[in-house]
Amino acid sequence: MKDVTQLTEGWNLRHEDALLPATVPGCVHTDLLAAGVIPDPFIGRNETEVAWVGRRAWSYVTELAHRSAHERTDLVFDGLDTAAEIILAGESVGRTRNMHRGYRFDVTGRTGALEVRFTSAYEEADRVRALTGERPNVYPEPFQYIRKMACSFGWDWGPTVVTAGMWRPVRLEHWSTARLDGVRPLVTVDGTTGRVELAVRVERTGSGAGRPLTLRATVGSATTGAVTEDAASGEVTSGEVTTGEVLATADVSFDGDEAVLRLDVPQPELWWPRGYGEQPLYGLDVTLLDEDGSPLDTWQRRIGFRTVEIDRSADEYGTGFTFVVNGVRVFARGVNWIPDDVLPSRVTPERYRTRLTQAAAANVDLVRIWGGGIYEDDAFYDVCDELGLMVWQDFLFACAAYPEEQPLRGEVEAEARDNVVRLMPHTSLVLWNGNNENLWGFRDWDWEQPLAGDSWGEGYYLGVLPRIVAELDPTRPYTAGSPWSGSWDHHPNDPRHGTHHSWEVWNRQDYAEYRADVPRFCAEFGWQAPPALATLRRALPGEELAPDSPGMLHHQKAEDGNGKLNRGIERHFDLPDKDFGRWHYLAQVVQARAVAAGIEHWRANWPVCAGTVVWQLNDCWPVSSWAAIDGDGRLKPLHHELRRVYADRLLSLVPDGEGPVLALDNQSGSPWRTTVTLRRFRADGTVIREEAFALEAAARTVVRLVLPAALLPAPGTSDEFLVADADGLRAVHFPVPDKEFAHPAARYDVRIEPGADGDSVDVVVTARTLVRDLLLQPDRLDPAASADQGLLTLLPGEEARIAVTGWTDVDVAVVREALFSVGAE
Template sequence: MKDVTLLSDGWGLRHEDAVLPARVPGCVHTDLLAAGLIPDPFLGTNEHDVAWVGDRAWTYTARLTAQTAHERTDLVFDGLDTAAEITLGGEVLGRTRNMHRTHRFDVTGRAEELLVRFDPARAEAEAVRAAVGDRPNVYPEPSQYIRKMACSFGWDWGPTVVTAGIWRPTRLEHWSTARIARVRPLVTVTGTHGRVEAHLTLERTATGQGRPLTARASVAGVDTEITFEGTEATVTLDVSEPELWWPRGHGEQPLYDLTVTLADGTTPLDTWHRRIGFRTVELDRTADEHGTGFTLVVNGVRLFARGVNWIPDDVLPSRVTPERYRHRLTQAVAANIDLVRVWGGGIYEDDAFYDVCDELGLMVWQDFLFACSAYPEEQPLRGEVEAEARENVVRLMPHPSLVLWNGNNENLWGFRDWGWESELAGDSWGEGYYLGLLPRVVAELDPTRPYTAGSPWSGSWDHHPNDPAHGTHHSWEVWNRRDFAEYRDSVPRFVAEFGWQAPPALATLRRALPGENLAPDSPGMLHHQKAEDGNGKLDRGVARHFAVPEGDFDRWHYLTQVVQARAVAAGIEHWRSHWPVCAGTVVWQLNDCWPVSSWAAIDGDGRLKPLYHELRRVYADRLLTLQPAPDGVVLALANQSAAPWAARVTVRRMTADGAVVAEASLGADVDARGAVRLPLPEELALGAEGVKEFLVADADGLRALHFAVPDRDFAYPKPLFDVQVEEVGDSGADATVDVVVTARTLVRDLLLQPDRLSPEAVADTGLVTLLRGERVRIRVSGWSEPSVDGARSAIFCVDPA
């Protein structure tokens, strides 16, 4: 049987005249941090102080021990970042130039010094640029000339920390006769019948050539075997009435163990094991009276996708553990998210990421790794791109959570709108990848899943790539130039990117900017704001609704959080109310890779922004909302649950001081996975009274509000409320308390910021609006010294003063 020896210990990293202890998997930055030789690049402006690391060559050292029990020993690197030369005993085994591939070398009988030398990624990229010619890029760094995580070179939410190192596991594989080189399982469902076609590829030793071997496969209690003499074979298993895998909220997620064993007679040689799920997935791109659709269909059920974009959870990705993946993705599920898009400027994530998505029912939209740049199609890049695509399609295809392959992020749009076409003057730019190579690879290797050429993409050059009426749409004009109310001006078929910025939690800022007198334009705050005119856009977003606070950082911080949450909620509420014309929203973005002002719902230290809690509300199965429309406000109800919703909605027209001017009761019958929009009675129209009156809708524990004018123009009363603190759990660091707030006036967008109580504190509630006499109970954990005064100091709300 094949033996595997992990090579995680005994590594060194050459630095100056010394050899530092090195961790594998890891990277140069993590080893230098552990040795105390560089400062934390996430703190202050240290990013600049560690820039030299990415511009030097680095060498890892280890010693291989001889293994003689088997015919063959392979040295396997699951990930080398990125331009590496591997030598053993002074002999060059090979050179690599792709972070996203596995590399294998025959080291049979060798017990010598192993060196892995990494050249600077920029130098490799610049050499390729010199060979193939210049191409346009949204950012100044040469990320498109090297198959490396593009955001290593910086992004509008990320630092420039150009990594190098052995970033994924390394091992020795000892084997005889033959090994399983690849298993490609095609899982299909027809009616109540499931089928697994396991396509095997073997590698044989010289003595194993032509020898009859047996492949045995089992899944869901079904076993079969075949005998063959070549290097390719297919084992087919038919499963009667398998339980179907469903996205979160639509059913269960049963997973089945698929095992393939290779044997020479009765002697086992190798084994392969994955968990799979039975389900069908289609992408409905049918043309209709509204344009061209883009609707995911799982097990025959059409879905409104409630999605988020995912970026690498750390700019040093070797630090992201399986536990960290599980925690972050569990947070996504708790926010009622059912789809995660793995964005094309990052990495193909570790199998642990997709394992958790399988278990939790999170659909995965997987980008191929191309983003915001024109990519040359010449060698040496073309061969690397094809090899990378083939390897990762086969690696990820066992996962039932994976529902869509996507060719690129924004490059088809960039070619049309960002001046690339004239600048390229006929040079290659990636179109051949997105419309040729990648769909061919997917069709050949994984025909069970749909492929789309890009995001955004209208489906063909017959329409503008970002035409909201056709295919996927990225909505960035609102954040860049307009008020978030303008999300309501259109109904795209699928909104694959949109979002609004806000700074991270205060405790995150204090940790990342130690000793700084925080202000929107303080040095550290500006350094941790990577978006072009990011603070200007934040301020303009606030100014459209509120008086911009001058010299009050805490107030500015609160208001930017409010506007972020309101902006994203406005888009989702509007687009969900127009299902099935709009078939999904994918918010930019769920997570951050370091502490930064960004579009994330969870900041770089893992703290929840108010946006996170708003996602939980607007992505819930049932959503109640009041929507401005050309002919007046409409009541909209969206129902993503499998049961119909017979709602009785009470709508009140109220004054700012709490009086009810008019009231109506409306019945609404919403189909399962349906949506309705209903006009309101005339007596509920606000008209000129909108400066001092607003609408409140209530049904089945849900509430919707509508204010007709910006907050700065509304006649809010001075907010008054009472605060109590009730202990409900253990005392000390693990204390759990309820902070009970009772409103004595209208209190708009009340927010308790738990990290102001203690850096470790967590609250279960975000923004909440209370009518006079209403009460909210906010559960807080991790607050060791609870008090009413402390709670009051952490509470903010809209205040006309």
């Protein structure tokens, strides 16, 4: 049987004339931080102080000593960042130039000093650029010339922290006769039968050549194990893989390097996206046996049975883009995912679980892994499998023209093959996407003339990548890019065809303009806001915070980001003068309202619009950005708003023509029968008119109701508003911007009561006037505190109960300092 030795201990980083202790997996920055050589690049403006790290060569060294009775010993690197040479006992073992691949080198019988030398990513990029020629991109850094995490070089939400190191595990594998070199499970459903076709490749030693071997596969009964990490080895597992009853088993004998094995599982439970059903996962166990029946190698994963396709049919509205899972059409409630840390080796399985659980808590059912990051660790996809989060996986190309010449072309193909095979066992993976915005960029970002016919990546997106997916993983759909209209017959970002990115609104318009069109599938849109106040105070110690203070500007990477933030506020509110707390609150309000405006409108137009993917879920450091969860993991009000607008049942008042239309959006699997109460109010809380409507929305449908004129506030009125209530859900409509509305000075009573669970306290707010967009900022109570509510609109006499955890020094006066509303008290 194969033996594995993890090489996590005994590494050192060579720095100047000293050897510093190194952590593997890790990177140069984490080791220099641990040794006190560099300051934390996340704090203040330290990013500029550590820029030199990315422009130097680095070496990791250890002593490799091993003995084994096996015929073969391989040195295996799951991830090297990025251009490296491996030297053992003074001799070169091999070279690498791709962060996104694994590498294996035969070191049988070889011991001695082991050194991994990393060339600066800038030097490697310059070398490739000299071979291929210049290509345009949207940032001044050379990320398109090196197969490395593009956002290492900075983005409009991320710092420039150019890493190097062994960012994924390193190990020795000792084996004899043969080993499993690749297992591809093609999992499908045929009627009531689950089918598993295993395409297996083996590598043999010289003595194993031509030797009869047996491949045995078993599918065990459904289980839902948790993602865990072995503290000693760092190896990630997913709970019990094969438990309970054996549902199917099969053997095949072969004497070559490849074999195919097929299993039928009768009547499997289907895997569903969250909100549509359960997520049963079945243990799949593959064993390679020698001719005498002794095991040589094993491979274990969890699989699920489901079908997935994208309906791209033409219709009277254009060309659709609708996910269909197990025959059910799905409105995708998505978020975009970026690397959760600009130093990705720091992201643990536990951190993945926390972040993705936060996504599920916001009623998200799809996570798009954006193409400027990484193919995430298997632990990420394990959690998505368990939680029912569909995964849209970009191939790693973003916002640039990519050369198609060597040495990049061969690396791109090898990288794609490695990651398709690695990730395809994960049931949550529902789409392969060729790139982020490059097809759009070629058409609209003035690339064609400077390219003058040079390659720019089209051959990857329309040729290489769909060919690889069709060959290796035909069970999943592929799309050439996001956005992409399906062919060059339409503009790549035409909202009427395929996927659409909506950025004109944030860049130039009021968020009300989201309602100007109905894209078939909005794969990117968003609005910025600063992170939580406690996050800013940690990241900018000692700074007097202001929107334009030095640290705030450094942690704002978007072009004219603060200008766009301020203009977004000014369209609705008077811009606060020298009141950072008020500015911070209003920026959060506008972000939440903006995203809600888009989602409410587009959901109300289902099934023409079949999905929204908010930019973005998470951050990779403390920064003003479009994220719903900031760089310290704190929830912005946007996260709570996503939970509302992504819920199965959504009540909304959507502006449409002369006045708002009531929309009852039911994405649940059962009918929604309810009574909607509509009340027309004056600003002082007086009810002008009230009516109730009994409505029913069938499963997965939207009901729209044009309201009687008598219920509608007069257009342009500054002292009337409309409220709709049903089943604990609320929608409000104000006919003018807040700064033109006669908001009363917000008055409310506050008391604190013990929480129901004993580990929290309840902040109870009783409104004495209209209180619009009341927000308790829990980090103002304690940096560790969290609250279960975001923005709330209360009518006179109404009470809200906000559960707060992580706060023990209870004080009503402190609560009042942490409460904000549109009509300041």
